[in-house]
Amino acid sequence: MADSLTFAHVTDIHLTEAGESWGTLDDLAEDLFARVVETFNRMDGLDFVLITGDVVDTASPAEVDRFRELIAPLEVPWHFIPGNHDGFYDPRVPNALPPHEAVSRLDPRLADPPPIPQQARWSRPVAADVQLIGLESRIADDWGGVIDAGQMAWLRAELEAHRGDDLVIVAVHHPLHMLTPLNKEEWWCNFVCSNGPEVEALLDEFPNARLVISGHHHASQIVQRPNGRLHVVTAALSGYPCVYRLIRLTREDGAWYIRVETHSPANEAERRRAYDRLITGKTAQKYNSTDPTAWARFVEGRPEDRFFEGRLG
Ligand SMILES: [Fe+2]
Ligand SMILES: [Fe+2]
Structure with a gap:
C-alpha cells in the first residue's frame, strides 16, 4: 500500500500555429510548457x-508533432486524456487531423480502439492500491462534454473492479460540477x-473515489463534497493565470491527506500580458460586460482555490 504520491497537473496548453488560440497567450504556449517540463525534471x-x-x-499535424517534441524530454511517466481541442473539425483549419488520428498521434497508448469521442478512456495503476481513471468527455461536434451511457457502464465496472483499492483518482477534461x-x-x-451530477452520484457509491481532477474551464477552483471527495479544477497553462498544480497525497493512520499547490512558470510581464489579453476577450465580456476584470478574478480563484490542505474522506 502506498504511503505517499506526488503528481503535477497541467491542462489547456493550447499549442498553436494558427496565430490565435482560445483566449490564450498563443506565442508563449510552447515556452511555458517547455519550462514546466524542465521544472518537473528537476523535482x-x-x-x-x-x-x-x-x-x-x-489539432493540425504541426501542433500535434510539437506536443510530441515538447513532452519527449519529460523524465517521469505522464498520463493524458483528450480535450475538445485535441481533435475536432474546424472549417478554418482544413489540414486539421481527424479527431481519432490527432489523439492517436498525441498519445499512441490511446490508438486502440480508435479514439473517437468517448473512447479514449483508460484505467491504470499509479502506485500500490492507487488507481487513476481517465474519463473521456469529448463529444463529436461541439466543445461541451458528457460521459455517455456506454462510458458510465464502463466506469461502474472499473470502480467495482477497484473497490478494494486504497484510493481511486478520476481525471476528466470537463469538470463534473x-x-x-x-x-x-x-x-x-x-x-x-x-x-x-450523474457521474458524481456514481462516484458517491465508491468511498475510495476521493479525488477528481479537471481542466477545460480555464479557471481554478477546488470544491470538497460532504463525503470528503475533492474536485480540483485547474486553470490554463497558456492563458491567465498561466498555472499548473502540484498535488501531494500522504497516507497517515488509515486516512489520505492532500496538499494542492498552484505555481506559474510565467514571469510578471508575461502574466500581465496574459491578464490584459484575458480581460479584453469575449468570455470576460460575457461574464461581466461592465467589469471584465471580474472574469480574471474568477479564473484565478479564491485563495482556497489556489492552495488547499486537508483530509480526503
Ligand atoms: Fe481549453
Ligand atoms: Fe476544453
Missing part, C-alpha cells in the same frame, strides 16, 4: 504528470460535463 519525488487535455488548439451558476445557461453550460 525530487515527482511520481507522474497528469495532463487533462486541450494540449493543442486546432458547475463552477458558477452561469454554467446552467446556454453557451456557459459547455464549460462543464452535461451529466456531471
Whole structure:
C-alpha cells in the first residue's frame, strides 16, 4: 500500500500555429510548457504528470508533432486524456487531423480502439492500491462534454473492479460540477460535463473515489463534497493565470491527506500580458460586460482555490 504520491497537473496548453488560440497567450504556449517540463525534471519525488487535455488548439499535424517534441524530454511517466481541442473539425483549419488520428498521434497508448469521442478512456495503476481513471468527455461536434451511457457502464465496472483499492483518482477534461451558476445557461453550460451530477452520484457509491481532477474551464477552483471527495479544477497553462498544480497525497493512520499547490512558470510581464489579453476577450465580456476584470478574478480563484490542505474522506 502506498504511503505517499506526488503528481503535477497541467491542462489547456493550447499549442498553436494558427496565430490565435482560445483566449490564450498563443506565442508563449510552447515556452511555458517547455519550462514546466524542465521544472518537473528537476523535482525530487515527482511520481507522474497528469495532463487533462486541450494540449493543442486546432489539432493540425504541426501542433500535434510539437506536443510530441515538447513532452519527449519529460523524465517521469505522464498520463493524458483528450480535450475538445485535441481533435475536432474546424472549417478554418482544413489540414486539421481527424479527431481519432490527432489523439492517436498525441498519445499512441490511446490508438486502440480508435479514439473517437468517448473512447479514449483508460484505467491504470499509479502506485500500490492507487488507481487513476481517465474519463473521456469529448463529444463529436461541439466543445461541451458528457460521459455517455456506454462510458458510465464502463466506469461502474472499473470502480467495482477497484473497490478494494486504497484510493481511486478520476481525471476528466470537463469538470463534473458547475463552477458558477452561469454554467446552467446556454453557451456557459459547455464549460462543464452535461451529466456531471450523474457521474458524481456514481462516484458517491465508491468511498475510495476521493479525488477528481479537471481542466477545460480555464479557471481554478477546488470544491470538497460532504463525503470528503475533492474536485480540483485547474486553470490554463497558456492563458491567465498561466498555472499548473502540484498535488501531494500522504497516507497517515488509515486516512489520505492532500496538499494542492498552484505555481506559474510565467514571469510578471508575461502574466500581465496574459491578464490584459484575458480581460479584453469575449468570455470576460460575457461574464461581466461592465467589469471584465471580474472574469480574471474568477479564473484565478479564491485563495482556497489556489492552495488547499486537508483530509480526503
Ligand atoms: Fe481549453
Ligand atoms: Fe476544453
